[in-house]
Amino acid sequence: xxxxxxxxxxxxxxxxxxxxxxxxxxxxxxxxxxxxxxxxxxxxxxxxxxxxxxxxxxxxxxxxxxxxxxxxxxxxxxxxxxxxxxxxxxxxxxxxxxxxxxxxxxxxxxxxxxxxxxxxxxxxxxxxxxxxxxxxxxxxxxxxxxxxxxxxxxxxxxxxxxxxxxxxxxxxxxxxxxxxxxxxxxxxxxxxxxxxxxxxxxxxxxxxxxxxxxxxxxxxxxxxxxxxxxxxxxxxxxxxxxxxxxxxxxxxxxxxxxxxxxxxxxxxxxxxxxxxxxxxxxxxxxxxxxxxxxxxxxxxxxxxxxxxxxxxxxxxxxxxxxxxxxxxxxxxxxxxxxxxxxxxxxxxxxxxxxxxxxxxxxxxxxxxxxxxxxxxxxxxxxxxxxxxxxxxxxxxxxxxxxxxxxxxxxxxxxxxxxxxxxxxxxxxxxxxxxxxxxxxxxxxxxxxxxxxxxxxxxxxxxxxxxxxxxxxxx
Amino acid sequence: xxxxxxxxxxxxxxxxxxxxxxxxxxxxxxxxxxxxxxxxxxxxxxxxxxxxxxxxxxxxxxxxxxxxxxxxxxxxxxxxxxxxxxxxxxxxxxxxxxxxxxxxxxxxxxxxxxxxxxxxxxxxxxxxxxxxxxxxxxxxxxxxxxxxxxxxxxxxxxxxxxxxxxxxxxxxxxxxxxxxxxxxxxxxxxxxxxxxxxxxxxxxxxxxxxxxxxxxxxxxxxxxxxxxxxxxxxxxxxxxxxxxxxxxxxxxxxxxxxxxxxxxxxxxxxxxxxxxxxxxxxxxxxxxx
Numbered sequence: 127x128x129x130x131x132x133x134x135x136x137x138x139x140x141x142x143x144x145x146x147x148x149x150x151x152x153x154x155x156x157x158x159x160x161x162x163x164x165x166x167x168x169x170x171x172x173x174x175x176x177x178x179x180x181x182x183x184x185x186x187x188x189x190x191x192x193x194x195x196x197x198x199x200x201x202x203x204x205x206x207x208x209x210x211x212x213x214x215x216x217x218x219x220x221x222x223x224x225x226x227x228x229x230x231x232x233x234x235x236x237x238x239x240x241x242x243x244x245x246x247x248x249x250x251x252x253x254x255x256x257x258x259x260x261x262x263x264x265x266x267x268x269x270x271x272x273x274x275x276x277x278x279x280x281x282x283x284x285x286x287x288x289x290x291x292x293x294x295x296x297x298x299x300x301x302x303x304x305x306x307x308x309x310x311x312x313x314x315x316x317x318x319x320x321x322x323x324x325x326x327x328x329x330x331x332x333x334x335x336x337x338x339x340x341x342x343x344x345x346x347x348x349x350x351x352x353x354x355x356x357x358x359x360x361x362x363x364x365x366x367x368x369x370x371x372x373x374x375x376x377x378x379x380x381x382x383x384x385x386x387x388x389x390x391x392x393x394x395x396x397x398x399x400x401x402x403x404x405x406x407x408x409x410x411x412x413x414x415x416x417x418x419x420x421x422x423x424x425x426x427x428x429x430x431x432x433x434x435x436x437x438x439x440x441x442x443x444x445x446x447x448x449x450x451x452x453x454x455x456x457x458x459x460x461x462x463x464x465x466x467x468x469x470x471x472x473x474x475x476x477x478x479x480x481x482x483x484x485x486x487x488x489x490x491x492x493x494x495x496x497x498x499x500x501x502x503x504x505x506x507x508x509x510x511x512x513x514x515x516x517x518x519x520x521x522x523x524x525x526x527x528x529x530x531x532x533x534x535x536x537x538x539x540x541x542x543x544x545x546x547x548x549x550x551x552x553x554x555x556x557x558x559x560x561x562x563x564x565x566x567x568x569x570x571x572x573x574x575x576x577x578x579x580x581x582x583x584x585x586x587x588x589x590x591x592x593x594x595x596x597x598x599x600x
Numbered sequence: 601x602x603x604x605x606x607x608x609x610x611x612x613x614x615x616x617x618x619x620x621x622x623x624x625x626x627x628x629x630x631x632x633x634x635x636x637x638x639x640x641x642x643x644x645x646x647x648x649x650x651x652x653x654x655x656x657x658x659x660x661x662x663x664x665x666x667x668x669x670x671x672x673x674x675x676x677x678x679x680x681x682x683x684x685x686x687x688x689x690x691x692x693x694x695x696x697x698x699x700x701x702x703x704x705x706x707x708x709x710x711x712x713x714x715x716x717x718x719x720x721x722x723x724x725x726x727x728x729x730x731x732x733x734x735x736x737x738x739x740x741x742x743x744x745x746x747x748x749x750x751x752x753x754x755x756x757x758x759x760x761x762x763x764x765x766x767x768x769x770x771x772x773x774x775x776x777x778x779x780x781x782x783x784x785x786x787x788x789x790x791x792x793x794x795x796x797x798x799x800x801x802x803x804x805x806x807x808x809x810x811x812x813x814x815x816x817x818x819x820x821x822x823x824x825x826x827x828x829x830x831x832x833x834x835x836x837x838x839x840x841x842x843x844x845x846x847x848x849x850x851x852x853x854x855x856x857x858x859x860x861x862x863x864x865x866x867x868x869x870x871x872x873x874x875x876x877x878x879x880x881x882x883x884x885x886x887x888x889x
Binding site for chain 1: 642726853
């Protein structure tokens with residue numbers, strides 16, 4: 127009996143290994159490269175996002191099984207992830223062997239020499255898989271390079287924050303007729319903020335008239351860093367205010383010092399943002415990035431700008447989403463001239479967000495961590511990773527049949543990412559972006575709460591940003 | 601005798617070492633940092649500024665507002681929790697049906713972590729799906745802690761009262777059960793009514809317990825964090841940005857290590873002064889009784 131059980135266990139193990147090997151292009155290489163690090167425990171931290179969860183739940187267990195390297199991967203809230211990572215980096219404690227490096231924090235980490243240069247690792251054939259192919263990464267990898275072109279982190283997620291809408295509502299003949307009767311033009315994806323405002327107003331009133339819970343707008347307006355990011359990354363760029371309103375040459379924000387943060391256009395955009403909250407659900411001032419996607423998924427909102435990394439579950443997960451098959455995505459509306467500036471490379475219309483995995487300077491298991499980072503970025507897993515987490519970091523992934531199939535389900539999102547990704551941009555090179563965000567949060571949330579007018583908020587904010595820059599030595 | 605002394609010190613040594621390492625060393629480090637202008641993201645590094653960070657505190661409108669809000673929160677919470685706790689503790693000295701069950705349910709919040717309490721109340725108060733705003737809306741009351749600063753403020757007070765009044769009740773119950781019986785018997789013989797017994801016997805005898813409880817609650821409410829962080833994160837705007845929240849944001853988000861160290865020291869000083877005043881009051885009241 128014991129023999130029979132033993133045989134069964136062995137058979138199951140072999141079958142299990144075969145299943146893993148089937149997804150790995152070069153299993154022998156991985157086993158050989160990992161041989162010196164077998165039994166090593168690597169510890170990492172990331173934000174609790176769909177891509178991170180996919181790495182924890184799918185990539186890490188398979189990696190452990192194949193290589194014998196143990197992965198302790200902590201996924202936590204955005205704030206907690208930064209608190210823990212920065213404390214580890216700053217003290218050099220060496221707790222983490224790999225960390226989440228969000229696109230906008232890379233400048234701060236590079237300025238402090240907190241990350242390991244991965245270029246020598248990439249050039250070392252003993253620990254870099256032959257098919258790794260750096261050139262296959264999209265241009266998003268450039269955000270993780272220093273001025274000399276050395277790579278400090280490998281992207282695992284990249285996505286847009288763009289316009290999302292309810293296709294079923296926009297295509298409903300009754301709604302189309304009602305909209306045209308009210309505003310005198312056809313209901314379609316808005317290209318201007320005026321059209322966006324009309325649509326928001328229309329759907330909120332429509333919801334009230336019909337007695338259904340439906341609103342025309344959504345925002346991440348909680349007193350939380352997210353409200354500052356929404357203005358800086360999505361709203362202001364589409365209104366023609368770039369780089370957080372900061373003049374990157376002078377490192378100043380106020381109009382008198384060459385910035386645009388308290389310009390008339392920036393004030394107009396913030397006033398619009400605050401006024402628009404009336405067309406969002408009542409709880410909008412308690413929403414962060416998580417709630418905006420959740421509320422859209424619950425079918426309560428007709429349109430909005432959200433982080434499209436959520437499209438995966440919005441378009442596929444029946445247990446969480448009420449809008450499967452009803453989603454459309456498009457470029458965000460823009461102020462006059464902004465789209466032309468973006469096409470000419472002089473501006474951008476929204477945020478190209480994402481993150482990468484980097485190795486802290488204090489890690490004690492750099493080679494083992496590097497193997498895991500490569501494992502998450504390996505070509506053959508990318509389409510499945512995109513299915514699980516709606517992210518693409520390699521050019522070859524766009525050509526995969528699975529992605530083409532998913533593209534249709536996600537309202538053409540991958541095509542939008544591939545064809546129009548260049549119109550979006552990551553955060554500007556502001557190494558002090560964390561303390562800056564706190565200032566932006568303070569004044570924007572005061573404006574959102576009505577403690578001060580948007581105009582007063584931006585005048586004070588621009589003044590304080592200039593003071594902070596000076597204090598920090600810029 | 602010498603051997604015994606050595607044994608005592610030997611046994612105390614690990615604790616003393618730990619207390620020194622995690623209690624004294626950080627305070628010395630904070631004291632050191634408070635004399636510098638130091639932001640992690642600064643290009644100029646640490647700049648010695650002497651007492652300038654303390655001077656800055658006096659002119660920092662955001663800090664002063666958060667301090668005022670924090671102290672208002674302390675006064676309101678303690679001002680409600682203590683009388684309410686005393687009332688419930690007195691009621692629990694009476695015999696009635698279901699007393700045991702009531703006492704068990706009442707103490708349940710104490711077994712829960714503040715962060716859990718915060719999460720629970722976030723759901724209860726959610727303007728979209730929360731039952732409390734839902735039923736209040738049916739009564740014609742618009743309750744939205746994301747919009748109305750007064751409602752947000754009083755919600756944080758309400759949550760603190762809900763969470764911590766049971767603790768006050770328990771300490772008062774312990775105090776009441778330890779009171780001597782003779783004064784009560786003498787009062788009955790003299791014909792005192794229940795109010796007079798409560799006013800002139802129970803309250804004076806319970807004074808040290810009341811002051812000790814007040815002392816603990818002041819410390820706790822002054823450094824409230826988890827529940828408020830979960831509920832409002834200090835908002836809407838700055839309506840619930842109590843001094844503890846303000847300080848955490850300054851350290852973890854702004855990374856202003858120098859200035860926030862000075863602020864921490866000032867708050868420590870303020871706490872010590874309040875403790876000292878209360879301790880003096882407790883001592884004098886104990887001497888009087």
